[in-house]
Amino acid sequence: xxxxxxxxxxxxxxxxxxxxxxxxxxxxxxxxxxxxxxxxxxxxxxxxxxxxxxxxxxxxxxxxxxxxxxxxxxxxxxxxxxxxxxxxxxxxxxxxxxxxxxxxxxxxxxxxxxxxxxxxxxxxxxxxxxxxxxxxxxxxxxxxxxxxxxxxxxxxxxxxxxxxxxxxxxxxxxxxxxxxxxxxxxxxxxxxxxxxxxxxxxxxxxxxxxxxxxxxxxxxxxxxxxxxxxxxxxxxxxxxxxxxxxxxxxxxxxxxxxxxxxxxxxxxxxxxxxxxxxxxxxxxxxxxxxxxxxxxxx
Amino acid sequence: xxxxxxxxxxxxxxxxxxxxxxxxxxxxxxxxxxxxxxxxxxxxxxxxxxxxxxxxxxxxxxxxxxxxxxxxxxxxxxxxxxxxxxxxxxxxxxxxxxxxxxxxxxxxxxxxxxxxxxxxxxxxxxxxxxxxxxxxxxxxxxxxxxxxxxxxxxxxxxxxxxxxxxxxxxxxxxxxxxxxxxxxxxxxxxxxxxxxxxxxxxxxxxxxxxxxxxxxxxxxxxxxxxxxxxxxxxxxxxxxxxxxxxxxxxxxxxxxxxxxxxxxxxxxxxxxxxxxxxxxxxxxxxxxxxxxxxxxxxxxxxxxxxxxxxxxxxxxxxxxxxxxx
Numbered sequence: 001x002x003x004x005x006x007x008x009x010x011x012x013x014x015x016x017x018x019x020x021x022x023x024x025x026x027x028x029x030x031x032x033x034x035x036x037x038x039x040x041x042x043x044x045x046x047x048x049x050x051x052x053x054x055x056x057x058x059x060x061x062x063x064x065x066x067x068x069x070x071x072x073x074x075x076x077x078x079x080x081x082x083x084x085x086x087x088x089x090x091x092x093x094x095x096x097x098x099x100x101x102x103x104x105x106x107x108x109x110x111x112x113x114x115x116x117x118x119x120x121x122x123x124x125x126x127x128x129x130x131x132x133x134x135x136x137x138x139x140x141x142x143x144x145x146x147x148x149x150x151x152x153x154x155x156x157x158x159x160x161x162x163x164x165x166x167x168x169x170x171x172x173x174x175x176x177x178x179x180x181x182x183x184x185x186x187x188x189x190x191x192x193x194x195x196x197x198x199x200x201x202x203x204x205x206x207x208x209x210x211x212x213x214x215x216x217x218x219x220x221x222x223x224x225x226x227x228x229x230x231x232x233x234x235x236x237x238x239x240x241x242x243x244x245x246x247x248x249x250x251x252x253x254x255x256x257x258x259x260x261x262x263x264x265x266x267x268x269x270x271x272x273x274x275x276x277x278x279x280x281x282x283x284x285x286x287x288x289x290x291x292x293x294x295x296x297x298x
Numbered sequence: 299x300x301x302x303x304x305x306x307x308x309x310x311x312x313x314x315x316x317x318x319x320x321x322x323x324x325x326x327x328x329x330x331x332x333x334x335x336x337x338x339x340x341x342x343x344x345x346x347x348x349x350x351x352x353x354x355x356x357x358x359x360x361x362x363x364x365x366x367x368x369x370x371x372x373x374x375x376x377x378x379x380x381x382x383x384x385x386x387x388x389x390x391x392x393x394x395x396x397x398x399x400x401x402x403x404x405x406x407x408x409x410x411x412x413x414x415x416x417x418x419x420x421x422x423x424x425x426x427x428x429x430x431x432x433x434x435x436x437x438x439x440x441x442x443x444x445x446x447x448x449x450x451x452x453x454x455x456x457x458x459x460x461x462x463x464x465x466x467x468x469x470x471x472x473x474x475x476x477x478x479x480x481x482x483x484x485x486x487x488x489x490x491x492x493x494x495x496x497x498x499x500x501x502x503x504x505x506x507x508x509x510x511x512x513x514x515x516x517x518x519x520x521x522x523x524x525x526x527x528x529x530x531x532x533x534x535x536x537x538x539x540x541x542x543x544x545x546x547x548x549x550x551x552x553x554x555x556x557x558x559x560x561x562x563x564x565x566x567x568x569x570x571x572x573x574x575x576x577x578x579x580x581x582x583x584x585x586x587x588x589x590x591x592x593x594x595x596x597x598x599x600x601x602x603x604x605x606x607x608x609x610x611x612x613x614x615x616x617x618x619x620x621x622x623x
Binding site for chain 1: 384386387388389391393395396397404406411441448451452453454
């Protein structure tokens with residue numbers, strides 16, 4: 001919503017006295033203004049979106065959904081989705097406080113997505129590539145059978161079509177509601193990536209806020225190049241679990257992208273504003289070298 | 299890079315030159331009031347030039363060592379900045395540390411895409427400490443190994459820049475198996491099928507240098523040194539004295555030209571007069587030209603005889619090293 005709509009709504013409210021007495025509903029307010037988690041500044045949401053969901057004041061990188069990510073990363077209009085219709089089933093008939101299918105519906109209603117990853121092909125700076133973007137907003141970005149299958153399929157697709165592969169991770173880990181089948185997705189995706197790697201494919205893994213558990217322990221950490229977004233929290237076990245287990249206070253920057261860089265776990269931390277250019281130059285660099293060495297082999 | 303623009307700090311053996319330069323400067327100031335001094339000035343400038351030439355053509359090994367260790371000597375990051383301002387750095391060994399003493403990056407050299415692996419000494423005190431004064435830890439060598447494998451996978455040629463007193467001698471380094479890290483690099487680097495060219499740009503300190511020095515072609519900058527142990531270490535072990543560093547330098551035959559005569563390296567790359575720290579851009583350009591020339595020759599070899607020929611070329615080179623009666 002932008003300011004014009006907001007004023008229009010306010011005008012409507014004034015004309016209709018019954019409604020005018022009520023305060024502005026939270027949802028409407030939140031759609032207009034977003035408070036920065038870090039510097040507490042109130043940001044006009046439309047400006048924030050134009051700045052690729054990065055706080056213009058303190059540079060805090062907000063969580064970025066799959067569709068936004070594609071918009072910011074891929075060349076305009078170049079993205080074509082693959083396996084768009086794939087949906088989870090309920091193999092365990094899982095019920096906690098609510099049945100798993102109900103939770104799926106709820107997740108889809110909130111996120112507007114069918115699953116926690118969107119895969120497809122696009123160009124980045126003119127370089128064709130296969131891409132998978134996870135969305136934390138859908139079911140905590142958790143990896144069940146469908147996420148595992150879609151990631152595996154896009155990897156196989158990249159291998160068959162000799163495309164570089166980019167996977168943007170953002171996930172709480174494996175999806176408990178699909179039990180052991182979720183766990184097996186770690187092995188399935190990793191094994192597909194091994195094939196892809198042996199075929200000489202370039203895989204760039206982008207870690208975004210937050211990336212944890214089974215996703216980190218499989219495809220997220222297997223990139224030929226691993227990029228992290230500033231301030232993103234990345235790890236295997238969550239901070240609270242570790243603190244409770246070892247009964248120690250952890251450093252404040254523990255498990256942030258910068259902490260990982262210092263500890264040798266990622267290649268680089270790249271601002272969202274520069275991400276597209278960096279991806280394009282990485283793909284171009286390896287592609288040019290590839291053409292050259294292929295000419296050599298012949 | 300900023301240091302490169304600064305006036306070079308004179309070394310001990312350069313003192314006569316520095317004194318002369320000061321006198322010339324003083325004379326230049328007076329020139330405005332006394333135009334008749336112009337003849338003197340010209341004479342002194344000529345004297346300066348001839349002294350400079352004779353000084354740098356008759357350097358003792360220990361003078362080369364002093365230039366190689368000069369605090370303003372260009373390091374890996376300086377060269378990379380001159381070669382490709384948009385080079386992309388690759389951090390970390392993926393196993394727990396990012397060693398600042400080892401710098402790895404994706405670099406465009408003329409029309410070649412190259413992986414550069416080099417040691418970094420650090421300039422300011424804080425940076426020196428972060429870089430451990432250019433002494434890599436096992437994690438640094440493992441980062442290098444990761445990039446060596448990356449290069450092999452994507453068919454990228456490797457350039458290594460060596461300027462290190464040696465591998466870091468320390469508690470954690472031993473605990474994390476420094477020796478194994480170096481050995482594994484020798485093991486893996488000997489077998490890659492992409493061209494590898496190593497350049498000693500400053501100090502080539504023993505195993506710590508060789509761990510990124512198993513190359514098809516090894517070149518050295520004019521004033522750089524390469525040896526099995528630091529001259530200080532050698533003097534204290536064999537002469538049992540710290541005053542014998544100059545003798546040790548002489549005895550070990552560690553300067554670029556001496557090593558070229560021993561047949562270990564393939565080329566000595568000229569530095570700007572007085573050393574690379576007098577002209578960063580000039581030194582970077584010379585070095586790049588030599589590196590690219592060797593890389594292209596090796597690429598030709600690969601094109602004619604296949605990539606395996608590049609590996610055999612490297613292994614044969616090292617097979618032949620040694621002297622026996």
